[in-house]
Amino acid sequence: MGRYGEQLWSPDPAAPLRGRRVGVYRPYCPDLLASYPPVLQEDLVSRAMAIEAGIRSLSATAAVGLDRVAGFLLRSEAIGSSRMEGIRVAPQQVALAEFAVGAGPDTVVEGFSTGARRVARNITALRQAVTDVARAGTITVDGIVSLQRTLLPGHRSTGPRTVQTWLGGSEWNPLDAAFIPPPASAVGRLMADLATYASEGPHPPLIQAGLVHAQFETIQPFDDGNGRVGRTLIHTVLARRGLLGRAVLPVSLVFMTRPREYVRALTAFCHEGPPNSMVARTALNQWLTFFLDAVVVAVEEARTFTAELAELRRSWDVRLSAFRNRTTAPRNRPWEPSVSDRLLAALSESPVITEVSAARLLDVPPQAAWAAAEELVAAGILRRRQIGRGTIGYLSREVSDLLSSAERRLTSVK
Template sequence: MGRYGEQLWAPNSAAPLRGRRMGVYRPYCPDPLAGSPSSLHDDLIARATAVEAGIRSLTGTVMVSLDRLAGFLLRSEAVASSRIAGIGVPPQQVALAEFASGAGTDSVVEGFSVNARRVARNIAALRHAVTDLAEPGAITVDGIVNLQRTLLPGHRHTGTRSVQTWLGGSEWNPLDAAFIPAPPSEVVSLMTDLAAYASGDAHPPLIQAGLVHAQFETIQPFDDGNGRVARMLIHAVLARRGLVTPAVLPVSLAFVSRSDRYVTALAAYCHDGPPGGRASHAALNQWLTFFLDSMVVAIEEARTFADEIAELRRSWDTRLAACREQTVVVRNRPREPSTADRLITMLPGSPVLTAASAARILDVSVQAAWAAAEELVGAGILRRRQIGRGATGYLSREVSDLLTLAERRLAAVKRA
């Protein structure tokens, strides 16, 4: 699994007196994945195969196409992954920031925080992970670094780190740190190995995704954004292997609801000992069992989201029909879906829109898109809101609320 080394820490002259300590610290360097892939017990492989079958069955059992849910699931995953990183933002603010970023109008659209903008960048990076990075060719270190650059634009030190980092303890030295990743001299070779393993098929997709995630978290190759990029790599591997694409599974939501066990299982992965031994197998089993259990939770949450959005769509159709019946002129329902009906279909993926953005997506005139949005306002499906200087937005609060309800539901299960 890996080995702990010993390094001498020399005092930092820029540190305050209390931080100027000398001593030995023990960075952890994991074993390579591609060069000597871990041998796994048959029962673990069988469990992974069963969970994979559960993922594939989603496309035939959910009430709403996963393709139509792709935008919603990407946003849900990015919000939860950011929350693990300590960035908590109301989902509706995230939807506003995502709209602003996608429309290229950040200077116009208002009403969201700096943290919401960070989560929107997480969405953009996650989308790159399941498209560009997951293309049939090899996953590369440069491709992984590009995820960090998308996540942290303008960051001073993107790319693999050239200094020793650590988690916990003092900001001035690693002597009391909770975990110290590999020395910087080892990072490039470890990342090259990880990319090679992620590009192969030595293990079933879920095993591969779980090992890539844990290995990346152990290497900690960047000075910021490691956890979020590590969770993106789960989806990059699964997309590359053909599981649930372009949609993603809300695995970070499962991690959030089981955060203590998430940390414990990742820590167990950093076992000091020879690969293939009993302790090594136990550590791998603990992490991968947790990971597969979390994927089961993610599958159920994806199914629940699909059912909730299907129910929401039925409610919207009922409200729209009732609104139409109350108009002075009774209109026959068109044989082809009206612009308002088509607009309803796009709301789960685009809960914030303007007449101009709806017109582009639906390929209709701005006037037709505006009339459709106003019809949905009249039916109580959309809310009209000023989102910037001279910009009128239309928001679906009910879509944004689904993620909040999911977090509360899983929190209740955690407390039980």
């Protein structure tokens, strides 16, 4: 599993007097994964493969195909992952920030916080993780660093860290830290090995994804963004192994509602001992059991999301039909799917639109997109709101509310 080393801490002369302590600290250095792949219990591997079979069938059995709600699932995962870092933002603000990211420089979008912008970057990083990084010939350290750069544009220092970091305790020294990752001198070798294992690991996809995540969080290779990047790598592995297409599982949404169990299981992963000893296998089993339990819940949440979105779409159809029956003579009703109907189908992926974005999305003239959005407002499906100087947005609050209800549901059953 790994080993604890011993290092002498010399205080920073710039530290306040109370922070100038000298002492021994113990960084943890995990074993290499690609060079020494762990031997796992057969029942754990069998369970992982059974869960994978359920994931593969999810798209076919879900109320709507997962690829059609990929944007919604990406949003749910990014919100969960960001909340684990203390970034708590209402889903509707996230939808606004996400829209702003893709709106282009000519569209001014306001009304969302800095935190919402950070979650929107997390969504972009997730999308990058399951496309560019997952589809590359091999997963590389540079590819992983690119995810950090997407999360933290303009950050003072991206890429593998060059100093010792630690979690918990004093900001000035690691002597009372809860966890101390490997020395900076070991990060390059460990990350190269991690990238090789993520590309070529011999284990089933879910086992591989769980080990990549735990190893990354143990290495803590960056000075910022480790948690969010580490969780995106789960989806990189699953996408690379073909378990899902553009969609992701809301695993972080589950982690978020089980923070103590998550930390306890990751802590167990850092047990000291020979790689394939009974102690090491027990520690691995504790982490992977927690991880697989979380995936099972995430699969059910994805299934619930798709069913809820399908039901929401049916309710929109009923409302739109009722509105048309009240306002349109029968002979004038459209027999072909209208622009409004096509816009309804896009709302789960794009809960915030404008006349311009809807026109681009549906490949129709702006006037037709505006008329469709206004019809959905009149039918009680969209809300009109000024989202920037000279920019009128159309928002679906009901799509965002599904994410809030999921958090309440998960919290109540954990």
